[in-house]
Amino acid sequence: MGWSLIRIYTILVYGFMFLPVAVVVLLSFNENQFGSFPMTGVSLRWFEALWNNDAVMRAFRTSIILGLLTALISTTLGVLASLALVRYAVPGKNLITTVLIAPILVPEVVLAVALLLFLNWLGIGKSFALLLAGHVIFTLPFVILVVQARLVSIRRDVEEAALSLGASPMQTFFSVTLPLLMPAVAAGGLFAFTISFDDITGTLFWKPGGVETVPTQIFSMLRNSISPEINALGTVMILLTVGLPLLGAALARWLSMKRGV
């Protein structure tokens, strides 16, 4: 009796969280101009409208380029920082770790305003590069946390074996350390991409005039009206931000299965 109450309660909580998402996805296929139930018919017209909406497509391109660059820079920096912090005796190791992880502890608004004020003080204006830098700063902690955890589990003697067999430190990194680190690097990169892709707070502060990412585009579209196009856009966003990590996890699992791990 008690357990079934808990079960019902749990279902209700999850329903409360996920039903709105389901509604958005459902309505994106609705033929009718006005988003309401019952649906009058199934159609892809809102996706088509999306495809033909220049502003949205431009925002999409910006978001994807921004996300990819963020992932690339974040994983590169994250791997380098993790290597230094885990493998070498860097002075002030704890301080550096704290500073690198801090962006996820500080509220995003604070970080956003601080970076903006700082660059203002330096006399540097808003630009795409600033937006990218901002995204890198707050995706970096995720990459570092994931990569560091993995790096600790890679035994030092495996790298020493490679060195003893004649591989230079650089060759050892690329032939042994990086391949073993790859699942963490891929996960970190996916994190960075998804976080960058649906970030809105920081982006609103940092984006230069005239540049919109998908979230800021949705935000400005919402100010005018709730168009069914937004439902379609939401569906695409959900597909990307949920589907991509799932795809990544499946890929990682397939790779490790192949190796008989």
Place this chain on the structure above:
Amino acid sequence: MSAVELNNIVKRFGAFTAVEKTSLSIPEGAFVTLLGPSGCGKTTTLRMIAGLLDPTEGEIVIGGRRVNDVPIHKRNLGLVFQNYALFPHKTVAENVAFGLRYRKVPRDEITRRVRDALELVQLPQLGDRYPKALSGGQQQRIALARAIVIEPDVLLLDEPLSALDANLREDMRVELKRIQERIGVTTVFVTHDQSEALAMSDRIVVMSNGRVEQVGAPEEVYTTPASEFVARFLGASNILEGRCLSRGPEGAVLEVPVFGTVRVPSARAPHLGGAGPAKLVVRAEKLILREAPARDALSAPATIEAVDYQGQAARYFLRAGDTALQAINMIDARPFPAGAQVHMTLRPQDCAALPG
């Protein structure tokens, strides 16, 4: 010419000295074991030869070349680790081929040499497997194949048998020695296990607290220990503290508790200078228990306090007056029971003498 030479090397970690001024010369083709308890500096010494650690002082010479400033990947050494350290993302064949890829060896020769190496370690059929699919013993054989396929100048083994279980360890011991003799590579083996050291080595270097205690052939180190530490570390020994009464060319005469006057042959007392405090080393297996005193050997009565039955042998804990001793005897019919009064007999030529 020696294959490896250590000249007055010292390794300090901050204020801690891991290896104190040590010199060592390892002949070409020899199997040399660094033996000692953990923390004695044996692994540190090995890692300095490998180039994984830089000596604080002194120089390391490999094949006549000073290698202090030569990084590990240019030293041409084979390294085998306690935990195998195979590359988990590469197949067995790829693991073994790894070192050859950095040596500009043609592809078909790589294939041939990998096959030969896998045959040498008696695992020719496992080339396509990943290391995770192999047992510990198999992984260690592959690690050995990977280290010797590059034809290293020196093979360095860092406790390679310690992670294996007891039966397998003895098989691998024989196997390892067979392979080493077959390819004739100069080998430095690090272990804390005295039976491995005694069974496999041409020479044993006994280390303690960062210092070399004794260097010698296994039999020499075992029968004529150079220090009390060596006597206690290898095998089970009784050490009787007494005095040297006289030291002549035929031997030394010691006065010790329990047995009284003992005449130790000269060869077994090389470190004893002359009269003065001295110690008599009596191996537990040389102390033979009998029901009656012997006529042709030293003899002393004792009481058995405890018996540790070991199957083919028994270990007895004895008391003679104030002195506690132990004896390990083969069991003839039945072991002596605890509490029995026995006579310990001992041949003086089986003893060794140390300065006190």
